[in-house]
Amino acid sequence: MLKGFRSHDLCVLLQPRAMNVDLEMDATLQVDISDALSERDKVKFTVHTKSTLPNFKQNEFSVVRQHEEFIWLHDSFIENEDYAGYIIPPAPPRPDFDASREKLQKLGEGEGSMTKEEFTKMKQELEAEYLAIFKKTVAMHEVFLCRVAAHPVLRKDLNFHVFLEYNQDLSVRGKNKKEKLEDFFKNVVKSADGVLVAGVKDVDDFFEHEKTFLLEYHNRVKDASAKCDRMIRSHKNAADDMNRIASSLYTLGTQDSMDLCKFFLKVSELFDKTRKVEARVAADEDLKLADLLKYYLRESQAAKDLLYRRSRALVDYENANKGLDKARAKNRDVLQAETSQQLCCHKFEKISESAKQELIDFKTRRVAAFRKNLVELAELELKHAKGNLQLLQSCVGVLNSNT
Amino acid sequence: PKQDSLMDDDPEDLFAGATEEVSLDSPERDVLLSDGPSPAITPITPPTSVIAPRIGHAHDDMFTHSSFDEIEEEEGGDSFDVHISVSDPEKVGDGMNAYMAYKVSTKTSLSVFKQRDFSVKRRFSDFLGLHSKLASKYLHIGYIVPPAPEKSIVGMTKVKVGKEDQSSNEFVEKRRSALERYLMRTVKHPILLKDPDVLQFLENSELPRAVNTQALSSAGILRMVNKAADAVNKMTIKMNESDAWFEEKQQHFENLDVQLRKLHASVESLVCHRKELSVNTAQFAKSAAMLGNSEDHTALSRALSQLAEVEEKIDQLHQDQANADFYLFSELLGDYVRLITAGGSGDLELYFYFIFFRIRGVFDHRIKTWQKWQDSQVLLLKKREAEAKLQFTNKPDKLQQAKDEIKELEGKVQQGERDFEQISKIIRKEVGRFEKERVKDFKTIIVKYLESLVQTQQQLIKYWEAFLPEAKAIS
Numbered sequence: 001m002l003k004g005f006r007s008h009d010l011c012v013l014l015q016p017r018a019m020n021v022d023l024e025m026d027a028t029l030q031v032d033i034s035d036a037l038s039e040r041d042k043v044k045f046t047v048h049t050k051s052t053l054p055n056f057k058q059n060e061f062s063v064v065r066q067h068e069e070f071i072w073l074h075d076s077f078i079e080n081e082d083y084a085g086y087i088i089p090p091a092p093p094r095p096d097f098d099a100s101r102e103k104l105q106k107l108g109e110g111e112g113s114m115t116k117e118e119f120t121k122m123k124q125e126l127e128a129e130y131l132a133i134f135k136k137t138v139a140m141h142e143v144f145l146c147r148v149a150a151h152p153v154l155r156k157d158l159n160f161h162v163f164l165e166y167n168q169d170l171s172v173r174g175k176n177k178k179e180k181l182e183d184f185f186k187n188v189v190k191s192a193d194g195v196l197v198a199g200v201k202d203v204d205d206f207f208e209h210e211k212t213f214l215l216e217y218h219n220r221v222k223d224a225s226a227k228c229d230r231m232i233r234s235h236k237n238a239a240d241d242m243n244r245i246a247s248s249l250y251t252l253g254t255q256d257s258m259d260l261c262k263f264f265l266k267v268s269e270l271f272d273k274t275r276k277v278e279a280r281v282a283a284d285e286d287l288k289l290a291d292l293l294k295y296y297l298r299e300s301q302a303a304k305d306l307l308y309r310r311s312r313a314l315v316d317y318e319n320a321n322k323g324l325d326k327a328r329a330k331n332r333d334v335l336q337a338e339t340s341q342q343l344c345c346h347k348f349e350k351i352s353e354s355a356k357q358e359l360i361d362f363k364t365r366r367v368a369a370f371r372k373n374l375v376e377l378a379e380l381e382l383k384h385a386k387g388n389l390q391l392l393q394s395c396v397g398v399l400n401s402n403t
Numbered sequence: 404p405k406q407d408s409l410m411d412d413d414p415e416d417l418f419a420g421a422t423e424e425v426s427l428d429s430p431e432r433d434v435l436l437s438d439g440p441s442p443a444i445t446p447i448t449p450p451t452s453v454i455a456p457r458i459g460h461a462h463d464d465m466f467t468h469s470s471f472d473e474i475e476e477e478e479g480g481d482s483f484d485v486h487i488s489v490s491d492p493e494k495v496g497d498g499m500n501a502y503m504a505y506k507v508s509t510k511t512s513l514s515v516f517k518q519r520d521f522s523v524k525r526r527f528s529d530f531l532g533l534h535s536k537l538a539s540k541y542l543h544i545g546y547i548v549p550p551a552p553e554k555s556i557v558g559m560t561k562v563k564v565g566k567e568d569q570s571s572n573e574f575v576e577k578r579r580s581a582l583e584r585y586l587m588r589t590v591k592h593p594i595l596l597k598d599p600d601v602l603q604f605l606e607n608s609e610l611p612r613a614v615n616t617q618a619l620s621s622a623g624i625l626r627m628v629n630k631a632a633d634a635v636n637k638m639t640i641k642m643n644e645s646d647a648w649f650e651e652k653q654q655h656f657e658n659l660d661v662q663l664r665k666l667h668a669s670v671e672s673l674v675c676h677r678k679e680l681s682v683n684t685a686q687f688a689k690s691a692a693m694l695g696n697s698e699d700h701t702a703l704s705r706a707l708s709q710l711a712e713v714e715e716k717i718d719q720l721h722q723d724q725a726n727a728d729f730y731l732f733s734e735l736l737g738d739y740v741r742l743i744t745a746g747g748s749g750d751l752e753l754y755f756y757f758i759f760f761r762i763r764g765v766f767d768h769r770i771k772t773w774q775k776w777q778d779s780q781v782l783l784l785k786k787r788e789a790e791a792k793l794q795f796t797n798k799p800d801k802l803q804q805a806k807d808e809i810k811e812l813e814g815k816v817q818q819g820e821r822d823f824e825q826i827s828k829i830i831r832k833e834v835g836r837f838e839k840e841r842v843k844d845f846k847t848i849i850v851k852y853l854e855s856l857v858q859t860q861q862q863l864i865k866y867w868e869a870f871l872p873e874a875k876a877i878s
Contacts, residue, residue, distance in 0.1 A: 382867045396854060396857065
């Protein structure tokens, strides 16, 4: 059980255009995840809302939600035509404790092959890892809700309010096979569409630039995210090795000749401490760098989706134009064609207008998030390196004075 | 047909077939169970080689009390001042006959050397030859002779065939480093330092090519030891103080072996992961650079490029650290694991086997000769009684012969006892010296290793301190 956990680090990933203004009657809406419980195969999030909006029955209330319900909410945004012109906040990734559970299991199996101290140490390590993953998933879910709550239009969404307030199970069982297959084909069509549409050069320079930029950026963020993960994993592996080295040195220290005993024990202590620092470095890199990249991978995808939707609207508009010309030429169903063309035009212009603003906001958010995280990354790396240095120097000093 | 041995020959051992058979009649065996005093060992060095007499006395005297004590005193007076480096590996020749020649440079102020600063060219088989000679001369007397670096058929073949790639370069570097450590360990031994073969190795510009470098391989020693063990086990041996001390030392080294292996494995794993980290960091750096290129906010783009540069420098740092992990920490442990390891090619365990049975052999030989003497005394008495009856129908020659034989026997027994004490003394000293050196080795090298870690952190701090303002400059 996690009480009062806040996702400070990830909150900056969202940067509301305006702070708390923008709603009618200057009402406020604050959402957070105040508690979370990890059960065998699911996580239960306690979504806590504070709001002065009139449509809520109370000013402050909480409900319990599971991951599927977040996905339902996200999908409802995607499927809503009215939101075609917005960057839909990316859905939080599914809580995944498989790797961590597997490691804990392996540890249990290998209990016989290590000393009691080693076992306890590794168990603590893995439990800490489990906890870290848990905290992360809570943060990801919270960020999603905060993004929605910060968005001037999405925050008014009815489904969102139901999600926040309805204290019964939303009964949004996960999609069954048929629906999943439908989704799959939809995505295939969309990307094929996207490829087709992406080939058409845009009249508007702004969007043409954005398209080129986003396509390249997204791919590079993907690559950077993957490589960052690999780098951090190696770091963790090295820290694990140091743990084992510390244990071995400790055993040697209790067994060996008098002269070396104290020496080994001191070095063992050093490795133990320095390993903890290394593990923290890896964890901080994970939080500041890896998570940042992962998040912007998802956001840049959402931005790309927006562009595709706009392109599709453009295609529809152009088709409607052609349809109108044809109708005028044949002098048949002209009114119908005109209405259709006007609708498409209106839709396209509406999307374009909001998309422009969304993309500008996206850039602002992105730059701010990177700045904050890179600065914090550098500060943490410095802090840890200095800490490590002090540990090492003091140990070397002691060892040298003893010989 | 090969004599059976407990240990299979090293599969990589090129000379497996050509190993000098250690037969029952071999000189080594005689040395173990000889009747006489500790024999002067005929050096394997061929007579044609030039050996300028270094010390005032010949070989034999080295093993008597007096010169041993003398050497002890010399030890105290002369501060250890020999530094050897192995460098400049150079490929000589082509194809399968090619070999690597290493420059062996010595810097010293000790009087036992002809010069203060000199170097020679040696190849790997020269090192093996040196070790072989030293082992055959000193092991059975009770001195711990440092083991030579291992052969590697695969590694050498790559080098011979001419593959100038990273793995063969690493192999040569590993070998160079191991050869250097081997020579330093050898000269640190006060007795070995003054051995003519060692001096010749370091000083002579030409060395006769060592052929039978397997003459006294570990496998050979083990075979020899087992033959001796079989013979000695046939008698019931009384436990005495020496045996208890040996058993305790043996146990100590066995425990040490287990722990060192574990530690060695963990350090090897660390080396591996650090190398991985270096590679992954380099890849991430490239990726971050690409990301920086596509970022259209100028200041952020610049900061990302800087991040990429920092990561690139850090990757090099990891690489260097991995090398330090390896060459300092891992190789140190590897050397000692090889020295101590049970059942493998380790020498220390075999050394103990060897000496243990040597001592037992001498001890039991003492019992044997004593018994023999007792028996001849009884025989003499009987003879005397018999002859008393036939007074003066005597055979004075026979009587005198008996008396002479007895006197000789008494002498042998006394010598045997002296040998026994001598070898015990040497062994205790050797083990003490070995442990002392091990302690020093571990301490020195581990501290050096920690200092390398210090440097790494200092560099890291520099890099991140340079990056921080860049990150803050994003607006």
